[in-house]
Amino acid sequence: MKVLVIAAHTDDAQFCMGGTIAKFTHAGHTVRILVAIVPCESIDGVASKKEKKIKWAQCERAAKILGADLEILDLDPYQMWFKRDIVKILDAKTREFSPDVIFTHWDHDSHQDHVAIANATFAVTRRNNISLVMYEQSIHGGVTPYSFKPNLFVDISDVIDIKLESAEVYKSWELEGRQWLKAIEGVAAFRGNQIGIKYAEIFEAVKIAWISGKEVFPPCLFW
Amino acid sequence: MKVLVIAAHTDDAQFCMGGTIAKFTHAGHTVRILVAIVPCESIDGVASKKEKKIKWAQCERAAKILGADLEILDLDPYQMWFKRDIVKILDAKTREFSPDVIFTHWDHDSHQDHVAIANATFAVTRRNNISLVMYEQSIHGGVTPYSFKPNLFVDISDVIDIKLESAEVYKSWELEGRQWLKAIEGVAAFRGNQIGIKYAEIFEAVKIAWISGKEVFPPCLFW
Amino acid sequence: MKVLVIAAHTDDAQFCMGGTIAKFTHAGHTVRILVAIVPCESIDGVASKKEKKIKWAQCERAAKILGADLEILDLDPYQMWFKRDIVKILDAKTREFSPDVIFTHWDHDSHQDHVAIANATFAVTRRNNISLVMYEQSIHGGVTPYSFKPNLFVDISDVIDIKLESAEVYKSWELEGRQWLKAIEGVAAFRGNQIGIKYAEIFEAVKIAWISGKEVFPPCLFW
Amino acid sequence: MKVLVIAAHTDDAQFCMGGTIAKFTHAGHTVRILVAIVPCESIDGVASKKEKKIKWAQCERAAKILGADLEILDLDPYQMWFKRDIVKILDAKTREFSPDVIFTHWDHDSHQDHVAIANATFAVTRRNNISLVMYEQSIHGGVTPYSFKPNLFVDISDVIDIKLESAEVYKSWELEGRQWLKAIEGVAAFRGNQIGIKYAEIFEAVKIAWISGKEVFPPCLFW
Amino acid sequence: MKVLVIAAHTDDAQFCMGGTIAKFTHAGHTVRILVAIVPCESIDGVASKKEKKIKWAQCERAAKILGADLEILDLDPYQMWFKRDIVKILDAKTREFSPDVIFTHWDHDSHQDHVAIANATFAVTRRNNISLVMYEQSIHGGVTPYSFKPNLFVDISDVIDIKLESAEVYKSWELEGRQWLKAIEGVAAFRGNQIGIKYAEIFEAVKIAWISGKEVFPPCLFW
């Protein structure tokens, strides 16, 4: 099975669904992470080449830990909203990879890039023959007037360490003092507790298409 | 894998998800249909023993066509709302059968019995360790202020004939002249067309729990 | 009565509400179709003048079959999102035509242009003295996290042939092998069956304003 | 055209849609108000025969002012929830009167009787061949976690006096000092202002079925 | 300020908002917990007097730890749904206590009693002059098709120990092996992390009424 994870920023895939990615790759499936933007602005808005290089390297290291392929699109964050050229880029990448399932952001997240990527992914999957799933908002995500509606719980108890290892890669000045690793574990424990296990990641499935003769999501060798 | 289909009335399982049931049983899984009420009132509200016998027999025949087990609870339709004794009955039946996934009505259907069964099933699955899915409203279902949100499409192209055969069993004075078979096929064709295949049934998954060491829904041998 | 149908692309009006348009024009009402974009990109994204000419001609032919006026705005698809200049264009066209009711796209469609047109139309009708209705997503529309909520069913049984004739005009390489005509008829049959008739088109009315001394939607001579 | 207004209590029809009822009857249409319960408990919960008689008479007087028929079902308020026998009563009354359109309560009102009547009406109209509309919550209605979504605005500027006259009939100890008449006029003025006129009543249409050969709602002679 | 917490079962108040209750009482406000039902059925549905006595005593001890008053209504769990007599009981208790704010269950919880209590509280607060807030679903709450929308975050970092102490009182055979204390702490940590603090409880405010001359919720001496 081929799994495409579309993420706005370098750390989103690991923070939001690193456990599920590890489950996939450990079972022999192919996961490709598509990253749109490499955040490299200081708090004053100055883009830093050095920062970009660091984030880029982190992203590669973290993907490797999860056993996933990685493609970084390096798009302009000042040109990121729900419009045709963003759709076309994701469209081309999707046709090229031909995934059985796509994971994307939640379309009611507080971050403008997450909203843009989610909506563009809705456009990309308009033929409805690829399953589409939204991952939960990252830790430290903004509360908006909307509420994520989880309908898919994935047990990641046996890969929680790998998830945390892949997340730890993103150590940085922004996360300094925000206990992000403990927070990531806390979310997984809370979500796990909801279904009576140790650790889980949650998702909102938008459409799961079980078509005869095609790979069914989830695949048999998932566990 | 063990699949429990909870239905308010004798014909709901076949009309709403007969194709998916056939897919399950053909792949070697166990499906049990739990029917709450045997409708036997004439249009004037008089309950008829003869009518009940007919409906009961139809229900048994239709379950057999799909290869499913059947249990008819024969509850009082005048005592059917979201309350503790209804929950307890479904609770006991669920513990007894121990399903991996439960299918139930949509909780915003127009029919009072469908609403009651759906809500009671939410209570039954409160531990969140059994997957829970709502099937689409039956043909001739009432339009309410709410809208079904399908997130699961099942290809039933190769079992459409079995679905229709199981539905045809329910031929009756109420359906007389309402072209129910053509309508059932029409819905399946419309839903199939949405994902680019011939026939489909659609569902709204409330929660899919993929727990390590437990049967994952959908099962490997689904297709 | 004057009816304005705002559509993102050349075939949307016929596919989504061709029957209702025919009902209006046959009853002597004036219908103007406003088309924003003439799609003319090949699958590789190259805009083709020849393709544009073909689509333009199809659009004119199809409008004629329905007895409707047509204006093609020919806007740039790469500059289509919910922003002031799009609102201003639709505002000017609306003031010029002075419709009693406007039909537009569903604002939760998967296609970026449909979303932009729907939102811009909300802005255009901000005075709330023109009735506003959204037509159902076209066949082959993408499933998003949202669900269309129909609250208006229009019987098109006696004009289904005209609808199909107007849709057939759009025969093209994109629709090749997708059985679009059968799909369009299938949707109409499914929607009709929901209210007990042969064929229907469905809509979500956003606001219907019945103001004394003004034309009431629907008009008396609708049927 | 035949219009059925289903109301839980004696004053709901006048307070919520007295203006629209007057518009209908003045245009020659038949309006029947169906009242479920005659409230007659004192604040201490003691039912008073005298109070019932007063409310009953008020209800008759107010219906007459609007030119509407009236049927009072006088059901037991302690047996009022969404269950089969309530549905059956409304079903029988609806078949008997055979309306073209039904008006009912909003299903997310704070009052248990309003919720029960709304849901039972959804069940009654399950064939979808009768138009169904919910009127706005009465003045002094409880704020719940839900929000009424008006999609139908009716200009009652020329009948506001009749509405207020019919509402004034319900003068009582409960309304004492609550300025209900001024409040009713205030709501109508606010709703009118939303669409640029003097006075309006608003509604949420659940389903409007325009079926060839049947009366279309709204009727031609509405204004 | 007077705070009324309405809870279906003996442990709901402590599990869901024990921290916020402690904050109130520590600041000198009066909190009354109103408990509807004392759960005392074994898994086989047999009511046990001994069990009832244990739960009753636990409830009193836990209220004392939080510094709150307690009233146990001891209603019949087989007669608990959204109907007039439940509303009347809560109505009388509310008038008697005259609270400035009421806390109740979430109306889309999976448990029938929670749904009934929430809806009855909506009816009780229909005058909209008492603030109304819903607390988050308890740990081990069932996932339904709905999603809680928190809009109120209360910092309980300095009273987390008191919350846990009050929750520990409910040690029982049902919670055996379910690590409920760790789960309660986990939820509080997750909610705290969302707003950048250690521990929080979250709520969905239905209506907050700031009326001149009345106690404003939250009160000045809250922190």
Add this chain to the structure above:
Amino acid sequence: MKVLVIAAHTDDAQFCMGGTIAKFTHAGHTVRILVAIVPCESIDGVASKKEKKIKWAQCERAAKILGADLEILDLDPYQMWFKRDIVKILDAKTREFSPDVIFTHWDHDSHQDHVAIANATFAVTRRNNISLVMYEQSIHGGVTPYSFKPNLFVDISDVIDIKLESAEVYKSWELEGRQWLKAIEGVAAFRGNQIGIKYAEIFEAVKIAWISGKEVFPPCLFW
């Protein structure tokens, strides 16, 4: 306490929440109004320097009447949608002022600028440590498919005159003949009536964060 009111246009703050602003400033709190755009296009779309000067002066006068600070950003209305540079501007202004609570537009308003400002404010408050509240749509706001869900009612009975005085400043050719002052008073009366007082303004609180050691919204000296 420091209150930041973010508004798309010069008159939004006064029309939507002038009363609440006055309540704040009268109690000694600091209110800053941040205005994004100075509308100065004639109906034909020509920008007028004179018009801009008039609107700018009105805005200053009206802020003074309410006792609030004012900053006008004077952004380009043709570059106003939910994108990074808009977020960055609001982000910088928010960090500079460091408010305890932010008021913004409703994100489902019909106007493109209101939608953009609301969404950008969601991004600005992504850390969830500043309370966030949306004010009701202005008078003459467009009805969209969504419905405002008020959960916060503020009594402005004693400052209604100040609100109206601040609104009257915006007398202009656009409002000519639309009775805007009467409409503003009408809305306040309607909202007040909902909670049993004379005049109120309503809000939808997105998140209220009560964090120990920080100013709690609402502040003690609000009334």
